[in-house]
Amino acid sequence: MQKMMAINDIMAMDKQQRVHFINSLGGFKSVALIGTVDATSLENLAIFSSVIHIGANPPLIGLIFRPSPPERNTLSNLLETGFYTINHINEAIYDKAHQTSARYEKEVSEFDVTGLTPTYKDDFIAPFVKESLVQIGMVFREKIDININNTIMVIGEIVQVYFPENCQCKDGFIDLEKANTITCSGLDSYHTTKRLDRLSYAKPDKETTSIISDYFE
């Protein structure tokens, strides 16, 4: 049976129920760990489920920040230093990744409390997560205030990428499933994926075909 809820029903929900409901309606989300340091090199690590592709040229990724404590430390750090890392989450670390969403004091490093390992590479000043298989070094580019609900979009440019070599296809695509990257839904649900297909570029009057066969070199 299909159920219908109108805006009045939604606004009449218990607050926490509405948060779970609305968060799940946006679909499966890109989830990652954001690594930063402040000006005194104090490390911070926080899980975000609002990673969004903004463009490929220049290579840009966006993040949405809410005014809550774990996200506030990440935001002040990346504005202070100009740099941050995006680290994909895999099946081996999703529970530790989730734990970074707890409201730790600023002087506590989420690396320490979760046991995830900070790693520094190629003189990049923000820490990568060693256990992550896809690691991205970002430089801050733009901060956009979303006035309608006091959230903030931060846009950064990709400047360094580390990934398992055998996960890149000949057309440039990174096979995230092969790289063990997971997805999430709602506030707390984590999922692995299973590929249905890759489809050819769609054109009018032409049926799309599977492009899996010419996938890897």
Next chain:
Amino acid sequence: MQKMMAINDIMAMDKQQRVHFINSLGGFKSVALIGTVDATSLENLAIFSSVIHIGANPPLIGLIFRPSPPERNTLSNLLETGFYTINHINEAIYDKAHQTSARYEKEVSEFDVTGLTPTYKDDFIAPFVKESLVQIGMVFREKIDININNTIMVIGEIVQVYFPENCQCKDGFIDLEKANTITCSGLDSYHTTKRLDRLSYAKPDKETTSIISDYFE
């Protein structure tokens, strides 16, 4: 073996390879069909992989628009009428959903060419996709120019939601896996999901636990 690519390597890639590469780095994405009509009731349907949760109170979802034709029709329609629909994509329709990304002329309805069925409900002026199990009616709220690469973020408010009644958990969460919603990566890769777990709200000095057991009513 881990491979490293710096910004110079990325900018030196073939343009299409870079598009595939960068698009996949953002992780698994929320993908949906956006249904609109123009002022003359001409229907449009377009796939978007940039659906993003903005907030629960008020209930807001964002979309990123690129200045390419299929997205341009959707944007002008939703600005013209103020309304649009977000329709989750499932395993039965992902190939048809992908086909909507072809550059059809404005007078062509993507419903007609793909065989997806427009359906109108409860006086909402934009068409829902009948084959979609989770359907959301949206009202336009805000348009934000992202000047760094000439993209646009549109934020809308959820005003009507239709979903399978047996997919809602007692805490409000919609089990998207049970609703057959899929995810995508890169430009053209579609994936079903398999739940690892739902984890309890994270607190300092407390281990998170699975909350699957008290999942459904």
